[in-house]
Amino acid sequence: MTENALEISGVSKRFGDNLANDNISLSLAKGEIVALLGENGAGKTTLMNILFGHYVPDSGKVSVMGAELPQGKPREAIRAGIGMVHQHFSLAPNLTVLENVITGTQGIWSLATDTKSARKKLIEISKRFGLIVDPDARLGDLSVGEQQRVEILKALYNDAQILVLDEPTAVLTNIEAEQMFSTLKDMAKQGLSLIFISHKLDEVMATADRIFVLRGGKSVAERLVGDTNKSELAELMVGREVKRPVREASKPGNVILNASGVSVVKDGVERLKQADFHVREGEVLGIIGVSGNGQATLAQLLSGTAKRSKGSIALFGDEVGDLSVPDVVELGIGRIPEDRNHEGVIGEMAIWENAILERISEFSKNGLVDRTAGVKFADEVINAFDVRGATPTKRIRLLSGGNMQKLILGRNLLKQPKLLLAAQPARGLDEGAVAAVHERILNARKDGTGVILISEDLDEVLALADRIQAIVGGQLSPSVSAKDADARKMGLMMSGEWDDQEVGDEV
Amino acid sequence: MRFERRERQPLLLILATPLIAVIAALALSGVLIALAGAPVFEAYWNIVKGAFGSRLSTTETLTRAIPLMLTGLAAAIAFRAKLWNIGAEGQLYIGAITVCAISSQFLSGLPSFIQIPILLICGAIAGMILLLIPLWLRLRFSVDEVVTTLLLNFVAILFVSMLIDTVLKDPLAFGWPQSLPVADEAMLPRVLTRSRLHIGLFIAMALAIIIYLIQTRTVFGLQSRAAGLNPEAAVFAGVPLARTLVLVAMISGGFAGLAGAVEVMGVQGYVTTELSPGFGYSGIVVAMLANLNPIGVILAALFIAAMFVGADGMSRVMEIPTYIADVTVALSLLSMLVAIFFTQYRIRR
Numbered sequence: 055m056t057e058n059a060l061e062i063s064g065v066s067k068r069f070g071d072n073l074a075n076d077n078i079s080l081s082l083a084k085g086e087i088v089a090l091l092g093e094n095g096a097g098k099t100t101l102m103n104i105l106f107g108h109y110v111p112d113s114g115k116v117s118v119m120g121a122e123l124p125q126g127k128p129r130e131a132i133r134a135g136i137g138m139v140h141q142h143f144s145l146a147p148n149l150t151v152l153e154n155v156i157t158g159t160q161g162i163w164s165l166a167t168d169t170k171s172a173r174k175k176l177i178e179i180s181k182r183f184g185l186i187v188d189p190d191a192r193l194g195d196l197s198v199g200e201q202q203r204v205e206i207l208k209a210l211y212n213d214a215q216i217l218v219l220d221e222p223t224a225v226l227t228n229i230e231a232e233q234m235f236s237t238l239k240d241m242a243k244q245g246l247s248l249i250f251i252s253h254k255l256d257e258v259m260a261t262a263d264r265i266f267v268l269r270g271g272k273s274v275a276e277r278l279v280g281d282t283n284k285s286e287l288a289e290l291m292v293g294r295e296v297k298r299p300v301r302e303a304s305k306p307g308n309v310i311l312n313a314s315g316v317s318v319v320k321d322g323v324e325r326l327k328q329a330d331f332h333v334r335e336g337e338v339l340g341i342i343g344v345s346g347n348g349q350a351t352l353a354q355l356l357s358g359t360a361k362r363s364k365g366s367i368a369l370f371g372d373e374v375g376d377l378s379v380p381d382v383v384e385l386g387i388g389r390i391p392e393d394r395n396h397e398g399v400i401g402e403m404a405i406w407e408n409a410i411l412e413r414i415s416e417f418s419k420n421g422l423v424d425r426t427a428g429v430k431f432a433d434e435v436i437n438a439f440d441v442r443g444a445t446p447t448k449r450i451r452l453l454s455g456g457n458m459q460k461l462i463l464g465r466n467l468l469k470q471p472k473l474l475l476a477a478q479p480a481r482g483l484d485e486g487a488v489a490a491v492h493e494r495i496l497n498a499r500k501d502g503t504g505v506i507l508i509s510e511d512l513d514e515v516l517a518l519a520d521r522i523q524a525i526v527g528g529q530l531s532p533s534v535s536a537k538d539a540d541a542r543k544m545g546l547m548m549s550g551e552w553d554d555q556e557v558g559d560e561v
Numbered sequence: 562m563r564f565e566r567r568e569r570q571p572l573l574l575i576l577a578t579p580l581i582a583v584i585a586a587l588a589l590s591g592v593l594i595a596l597a598g599a600p601v602f603e604a605y606w607n608i609v610k611g612a613f614g615s616r617l618s619t620t621e622t623l624t625r626a627i628p629l630m631l632t633g634l635a636a637a638i639a640f641r642a643k644l645w646n647i648g649a650e651g652q653l654y655i656g657a658i659t660v661c662a663i664s665s666q667f668l669s670g671l672p673s674f675i676q677i678p679i680l681l682i683c684g685a686i687a688g689m690i691l692l693l694i695p696l697w698l699r700l701r702f703s704v705d706e707v708v709t710t711l712l713l714n715f716v717a718i719l720f721v722s723m724l725i726d727t728v729l730k731d732p733l734a735f736g737w738p739q740s741l742p743v744a745d746e747a748m749l750p751r752v753l754t755r756s757r758l759h760i761g762l763f764i765a766m767a768l769a770i771i772i773y774l775i776q777t778r779t780v781f782g783l784q785s786r787a788a789g790l791n792p793e794a795a796v797f798a799g800v801p802l803a804r805t806l807v808l809v810a811m812i813s814g815g816f817a818g819l820a821g822a823v824e825v826m827g828v829q830g831y832v833t834t835e836l837s838p839g840f841g842y843s844g845i846v847v848a849m850l851a852n853l854n855p856i857g858v859i860l861a862a863l864f865i866a867a868m869f870v871g872a873d874g875m876s877r878v879m880e881i882p883t884y885i886a887d888v889t890v891a892l893s894l895l896s897m898l899v900a901i902f903f904t905q906y907r908i909r910r
Contacts (some may be wrong), residue, residue, distance in 0.1 A: 359796055379799030389797075400790045411787060412798040418780045427777075444689040 057120050058106075059247040060136075060216050065114030067378070074100040075111070076271045082216065087248045088237060089262035091255075092292055093456060093484035097271040098251045102218050104523035106138050108387075128217045135211025141220040143201055145208075147194035151187050152176060155208045179210050183241055198518035199230035206237075217241070223257055224482060228512065228545075229344070230499065235261045253291070253484050255284045264381065267291055288482035292486050299493040301518060302500070305337030310370070310473050310504040311356075315363030318351050324341040327528040328365070333473065333504040338495070339506045339533070340519025343548055345478075347516075349508045350392060350427035353477040356506065357389045358382035372474070377456040383412050388466030392508070398462045408450045409465045412417055431468075436492035439464035456487025463494050467503075474498055477508040492518060512544055526550040569906050579850045579857070582900040583864065586893035589710060590885060599879050608886075611874020612867035618874060620756035624828060626866035628653070628837070630765035631820035632844025633851065633858040635688075639813035641776070641853050643789040644696070644806055648710030649817035650841025651717030652691045656684035656818030657739060657825045657832045658721045662729055665741040675739055676747040681764075681822050688818015690813045696810040700803050716839065741833040750825040761829035766859055768816070773855040775865050785809050804879060817841060838869070846894040852901070865890055 060082040064464060067075040074097045082088050103109045105116055110126040117123060118134040145154045156172045176189055185203045194200060202222065204561060209217055219238075223231040238248055252258050258265055259279060260268045267275040267290045275290045311333050318326040325348045333339040343349055354360035358379040367374055369385060382389070389412075391397035399408045406425075409432040410417040417428045432446035437462045444453055453461065459479065466474065476495060480488040499505055509515050515522055522539050524531040524547035531552040534543070546552070591601040612622045632649045639646035660680045668676050684867040695709035725731075749759040776782040787795040788805045796802055820840060829836060843865055851866065853856030874884030 124600065219802055357797065358799070379797070383799060396791070396793050398794065400787050400794045403787065407783060409789075411783070411795075411800070414780050414783065414799075421778055421779050423778060423783055532898050 058082060058117075059086075059119060060249075061117040061120075062101070062105060062118075063115055065101065065104055065111045065116070066112050067097075067104060067109060073271050073326070075104065076142075077114070078268070078271075078273045079114075080248050080266055080273070082249060085242050086264065087242050087262050089251060089252070089258040089265045090251045090268060091253065091265055091287060092251075092268035093253055093291055093486065094456065096268040098268055100219060100271075101268070102138070102220060102251060104477075105131070105218065106136060112133055130216075133210055133509075134212060135215035137212060137214025137217045138511050138535065139202070139209055139217065139219040139222060141222075141224055143205050145193055145201060145204060148192065149463050150190050150192055151196075152189040152533050153191075153209075154204055155195055155211050155295045156221050176207065177213060180207060183210065183244070185239055197230075199226050199234070202226065202230075209350075212512075212517075214246070216247045216249070219248065220250055221253075223252070223254065228510070231257065248480070255287050255291075255485075258287065259284055261509045269293055288485055292484075298489050298517060299496050301338075301496055301520075304336050304499065304520075305339035306520065307502065310335050310369065311506075312368045314366055314430065316355070316362050316367060318355055318360055319363045320360065321352060324363075325528050326355065326362075329528075329530040331506075331523055331530055331533070333506055335472075335504055336499055336502045336505055337521070338499050338505040338519045340515035340522040340536075341506065341525050341530070342512065342522055342544060343510060343525035347525050349477070349510075349525050351401055351528070352525065353392055353475060353508055356387070356475045357391070377410065380415065386472040387473030388469070388474040388503075389468065390459075390462055390474070390479050392475040392481075394458055394462065394482075399450045402449055404447050405436070405450045405453070405461065408445035409435055409461065412465070413469070416494055418502060423476075424452070431465075435461060435464035435468055438468060440490070454485045456490070459483060459487065459491055460494075463491060467494060467498055470501065471498075471503055474503050474505045475508075478510070478512055479507070480509075480511065486516075512541060516541070516544070522547075524548050524550075524552065567905055567907050574904050575852065578774045578852065578900040578904055579861065579897060582850065582897035583893050585896040585900075586889050589892050589896070590889040593888060594881060594885065595613065597881050600637045604875055604879055604881060604885075606689040607875035607878050608868065608871035610871070611877075612871030614874070617756065618870060620758040621764055622867050622870045624757045624759070626869050627759075627765050627827065628820040628824045628840040629843055629847050629862035629865055630769060630858055631816050631823065632840050633847030633862050634765075634769055634844075634855060635813045635816040635820070636845045636848035637851060637853045637858055638772060638776075638816070638856060639809060640848060641789050642785045642806060642809040643792075644809055644813065645707045646692060646710050646813050646817075647707055647845065648692060648695065648713050648717075648814075648841070649820070649844050650837060651710075651714035652688035652814050652817035653821035653824070653837055653841050654721045654832070655691050656688040656821030656823075657836055659818070660684045660695060660747075660822045660825050661740045661743055661832050662724075663845065664747045665729070667837060668747070669744050669796055670748065670795025673746045673750075676744065677749065677826070680743070680747055680826060681819060684825075685815035685819040688816070689814040691699035691818070692814025695808070696806060714734040718834060721832060725832055725834070729832075738833065742831040743826055748830065749823065749828055757828055759823075761823040761827045764819075764823065765862075769859050772812075776801045776855065781805070781808060815892070816839070817844070821825075822860065823853050832853050846890055846897075849894055849897050849901075870894065 058081045062078065062080040063074050065078045078101055090098050093497065100109065104111045107126055107128040107130060110219060115122055124130050124132055152173055155176055173189055180186055185207055186448045187200055222234060226234060235257060242248055262279055265277045265279060266273060269291060309332050314330050315326055316329045318327060331339065341349060351360055355362060358377045358381060361376045406428045410428040413485050417424050429446040436444045441460045450458060480491050483491065495505055507515065507518055516539060520536050521533040522536060523533045531547050532554060577599050594601045594604045603793055613619050632653065636646060637647045643871050652753055658664055661682060664680055691713060695706045695713060698704040698707045726738045729740045731739045749761055752758045752760060752762065779785055784800045785805050787800050792802060824836060825832060847861040847865055852863035868886045868889055872883045874882045875881060
């Protein structure tokens with residue numbers, strides 16, 4: 055038997071009442087790519103933190119190349135050749151790539167840094183693995199995908215033989231993700247061993263050699279990639295069969311919102327350029343694009359937090375001026391913000407407060423907050439939208455991402471909005487929660503709500519939208535009917551190639 | 562050893578935090594007392610006696626607590642909305658000098674029930690204005706208000722120092738730099754005879770309760786808390802951020818200005834540059850010890866006042882300088898910051 059590069063045996067870790075890892079064993083051969091698949095909270099990150107010495111396991115051990123690793127010592131893990139690529143990068147934006155890579159590799163008292171040989175080593179590594187970045191670029195100026203490359207380079211610079219990647223594609227666009235996976239395969243061919251953590255079935259199937267499925271802190275299955283398929287993995291991961299909801303045919307009604315020639319200038323830059331779009335009752339308009347192309351501005355414009363510099367917007371047939379947030383809420387526009395934690399909720403406030411904050415005028419009288427009504431509303435949302443683990447007075451920070459999103463959906467949809475703006479509604483959610491969120495959006499569509507879905511996930515847009523427009527560099531393509539859209543065409547549109555004559559729906 | 566965020570913060574722990582912080586501060590300053598060669602427990606017993614041992618000392622402690630309650634509220638309100646008003650000291654002086662100026666120049670001869678409310682409001686308005694300047698700088702140019710409010714303290718105090726040596730100088734003060742006095746009719750009524758304790762105590766306590774109700778019951782309270790905890794989400798939810806901060810600043814600066822007005826009208830009767838032994842700065846300690854809770858501010862102000870008054874008494878009996886009170890107060894702030902950290906995190910091996 056060949057010696058495994060990495061051997062995790064019988065690891066358990068308990069946090070209070072929560073058994074995060076229950077007797078988990080896992081092995082990794084040299085040159086192999088193993089995927090660690092599981093929903094949020096399945097214990098993936100805990101296991102990797104134990105591997106890397108951030109946590110001390112209650113029982114069990116970790117061996118690298120046959121030698122047991124001392125527990126709770128990240129430095130020893132690095133020395134043994136384990137490199138970790140975190141989901142949230144641990145890089146300094148105001149340093150250059152080279153400076154970031156060599157940070158921590160030199161003694162704190164060494165006066166001169168040997169940049170010359172460091173640079174040579176860095177360039178060598180980046181050539182060998184095809185991870186091309188300019189060593190002198192300031193990190194903050196790089197795209198997210200490039201920053202991730204730097205994070206990987208940093209691990210390789212420390213002579214990592216085993217690379218652990220925590221949800222590497224969470225922040226990447228489709229194209230960047232594909233590039234990264236081909237790099238990972240290259241690395242494995244050159245003898246590196248890789249573990250990547252994910253809850254996305256497609257990328258797991260496409261990249262891994264072997265798949266470990268974790269659920270509720272237990273290791274539930276181990277499969278070779280050739281012996282399994284997506285639906286089996288989904289079932290193993292969630293513990294039951296999950297079906298993403300399917301869009302039924304519908305007859306869209308009157309035009310709710312019609313924007314023509316709308317531009318938005320922010321900080322002196324034109325973020326949205328002459329955008330034309332409209333949405334009807336009972337229709338989902340998908341806006342697809344790689345993030346950073348103006349969709350955040352579009353969302354802000356419709357949320358009432360950005361003003362247009364040009365163009366006209368008609369709501370329910372009437373021209374409207376600049377709208378404030380309270381106007382927007384009053385008019386019956388529901389809003390799901392792109393970034394739950396930064397915009398959607400205030401973690402330290404109670405769930406009921408988060409539920410009513412945006413419609414405070416409805417839940418107050420003479421400047422006094424109607425707490426009873428607020429708690430009642432929160433209770434209704436929690437029940438109607440199956441927000442697990444929630445009571446109205448609990449702080450919202452204690453909810454999982456999926457349940458937080460259900461609360462945000464609920465506080466909007468319970469009021470039956472005429473228009474729903476959903477920006478990246480399923481981002482970062484696990485399979486079960488994605489299905490729940492999609493189902494709610496489709497239900498709202500069935501009830502006659504017009505939905506504007508802003509997303510960078512092609513599958514999501516193709517599954518939910520009736521019509522699709524791509525957004526590139528602040529410009530919107532003409533809309534394409536969903537029945538004419540396929541992945542290839544969408545890919546071209548997302549890179550800015552579209553036919554200006556095409557019209558999916560005339561107003 | 563490492564720190565892990567607590568999932569929940571037990572209520573008991575939050576309530577116990579200030580007590581633990583105070584005990585830790587007393588233990589640490591005990592070391593200094595021991596180094597000075599004095600018996601520690603006797604020294605603390607003398608502080609207690611100095612603060613509450615007699616009718617006079619008790620009323621003195623209460624009198625001293627009044628401006629601390631007001632500056633403590635000023636800090637607590639602002640900090641809750643993450644508006645870092647470090648300028649209560651300057652706002653207090655500006656409030657005080659405004660009262661002297663208006664009372665001596667415009668209101669002489671008017672009866673008390675007219676003068677007192679007008680003067681209190683004027684003092685508060687003066688404090689407000691002094692805080693609105695740095696707030697405007699922050700909203701308009703993103704200037705850090707920690708720096709501007711802190712530095713404005715020196716500007717304000719030097720400005721007051723100029724006034725009391727020139728236009729507002731009291732000609733009857735034998736050449737000392739001292740402001741014209743407020744009229745006798747403008748002095749706050751005493752609560753007890755043969756003591757300096759004045760009705761400012763009730764004003765401060767009532768305001769603490771009002772602020773508590775505003776923070777917990779009103780839309781403004783909810784919105785200002787939201788603005789402090791997560792400004793982005795607050796904006797997304799339609800909280801008028803600038804307007805909320807302006808209101809918060811008006812209350813905060815107003816209370817600090819009121820502290821100056823009350824101190825002049827209740828105790829001193831005129832302004833010198835020794836009017837405040839750092840009430841504005843101690844107010845920050847009061848607010849932190851109270852965990853920014855307005856009702857807690859009342860208790861925390863009493864503790865800090867008792868430390869200062871008690872240390873005076875103690876130093877008369879024992880050979881320990883009164884500076885021990887400053888040390889203890891400063892240490893209690895530091896221990897409180899550490900204690901607050903441990904209400905949010907726990908230690909893991």
